[in-house]
Amino acid sequence: MAIKKIIRQKIFYFFVALLTGALVSVSLFLGLFAGWENFLEDRLYAAKPLSSKITIVAIDNESLTKLGQWPWPREIFAQALEKLNQRPPLAVGLDIVFSEPSRIGAADDKKLTQGLTQASFPLILAMEGDRLIIKQNSVAAENIIMPLADFGKGKNVYLGQVNLLVDRDGMTRRFPWKITDVNQNEYFSFAYQIVKNSGLSIPQEQKLQNINRLVFSAPAGTIRRIPFWQLLRDDSLNLENQLVFIGAMAADLHDFKNTPLGRGEQMAGVEIQANIANMLISGYRFKELNFNFLIILIFILSLLAALPFVWLSSAFRALIFNILVGLAIIMAAIVLFERQLVVNIIHLELAWTTPTIGSFVYRYLIAEKEKRQIKNIFSKYVSPKVLTEILKNPTRVALGGQEKEMTILFSDIRGFTTMSEGLQPKELIRIMNNYFSAMTEEILRHDGIIDKYIGDAIMAFWGAPLDDPNHATKALEAALAMVERLKKINLDFKAQGDPEINIGIGLYTGLAVVGNVGSNLKVNYTVLGDTVNTASRLEGQTKEYGVKIILGESTKNRAQGNYQFKSLGSTKVKGKEIPINIYTV
Secondary structure (H helix, E strand, O other): OHHHHHHHHHHHHHHHHHHHHHHHHHHHHHOOOHHHHHHHHHOOOOOOOOOOOEEEEEEOHHHHHHHOOOOOOHHHHHHHHHHHHHOOOOEEEEOOOOOOOOOOOHHHHHHHHHHHHOOOOOEEEEEEEEEEEEEOOEEEEEEEEOOOHHHHOOOOEEEEEOOOEEOOOOEEEEEEOEEEOOOOOEEEEHHHHHHHHHOOOOOOHHHOOOEEEOOOOOOOOOOOEEEHHHHHHOOOOOOOOOEEEEEEOOHHHOOEEEOOOOOOOOEEHHHHHHHHHHHHHHOOOOEEOOHHHHHHHHHHHHHHHHHHHHHOOOHHHHHHHHHHHHHHHHHHHHHHHHOOEEOOHHHHHHHHHHHHHHHHHHHHHHHOHHHHHHHHHHOOOOOHHHHHHHHHOHHHOOOOOEEEEEEEEEEEEOOHHHHHHOOOHHHHHHHHHHHHHHHHHHHHHOOOEEEEEEOOEEEEEEOOOOOOOOHHHHHHHHHHHHHHHHHHHHHHHHHOOOOOOOEEEEEEEEEEEEEEEEOOOOEEEEEEOHHHHHHHHHHHOHHHHOOOEEEEHHHHHHOOOOOOOEEEEEEOOOOOOOOEEEEEO
């Protein structure tokens, strides 16, 4: 019956684990905790080195003050291109979608067209996909917002889409490497086009997907920038061998987005594009675990979380072990994130902690209820060694009652009434506490169980709740140890002016009934039967025979050791018709 119970418990742990794996997998598929996952991962971003080849030419408040209100005439941009031609950069990106004619007129557009045509460096113009359709790993646009046709005719002019993907919480974490229009034309990322056409290599280019996790390198305002007006008026400015990003960074131009590194401060769109470029040329790539592999990992973790509750005898040890492993999973996820591998912390932790909590609650409230009951019963009456043995297999303990061969010990103080009359209550309690502590220690040290204290008497027994073939030997050893210990504490009592204590001990071995006895209000684990009465009667006769210890013949015959027994003859014990042989040692 006990084996079936244990098997049922283990099956339950694995059932909880499998159910957890299924529920967490469904959660992952539905994206139920995507917001929390993103929130945690945002906290893991760490600053990374920035390439010295990236410079932002900022259309900032200072430039608006010096060059006039926005939008500027196209001629200003033509002048900027002319200045850049004097010391050509590796590539230039204009993060402005010139999709409408100049408000000044066609002549203004013509000046920019000439500037674009005469550019001696790769020049990427911004375009944008409108009304995006985002699938698992593809992005399509119902409409494409293009710059004016004449602007794209220069031999060094390329197009790049500046789209960024914003999550439901308003945070920018991804960008499309390419998008397609209704005619299946492909448009590559603005930052990618700048790096690609600059001649710089793109490490791990083959790992780019249609939708990529953005690896931010630093918070807003970190990348090197110069104001736009300085490009026009500072002849000493040298942007050779640079990737130059030109774009809006003035607050009034409203091209700002939330990013994981922002901590409340938004980042300009052009700086996000510069971060993408830094990510490309530095080889930074976030790789997310394959969905199918993640599902398998979830089930593996769920099952592994159940194993400590199967193997370990203590629910608390299993819980502590799983807590430590859960923390290790978090630490591993942090390390992997720093190495650009995203492992989905929330769902892995759910896969680990849910079976842990479920198994612990079941084990603690149901499976270990019997253990706790036994521990509450025996913790005050047995030694820690015996209690450990009991708790290893509680099924061996029959609390309901059973008949077993046992050895019973009774101990009583001689002349207690006379001694107590000559002492103050506080003094009596102090002496008795010292006495009981010493005697109890000896009984427990010899694996006995304290049944009860009856006034000045002690009742103890051996042979239950666990079977012990040496119960008579241990009981006799405990009695001898009590006598020797009493000699030592009497020396202390004498030194303090306290009365000495004299005791008698009775031992008897036989069949007795042991189990929980009491009422619906209070229960005690105790021993009943003729053997108990006999041990008590033998203790009472120690005074008559003038010895410290009296034991029955049944105890003498079962005691194993080199003892010198002295026969005291036979005595008729109250309640028994046949006299029993008694001995001292």
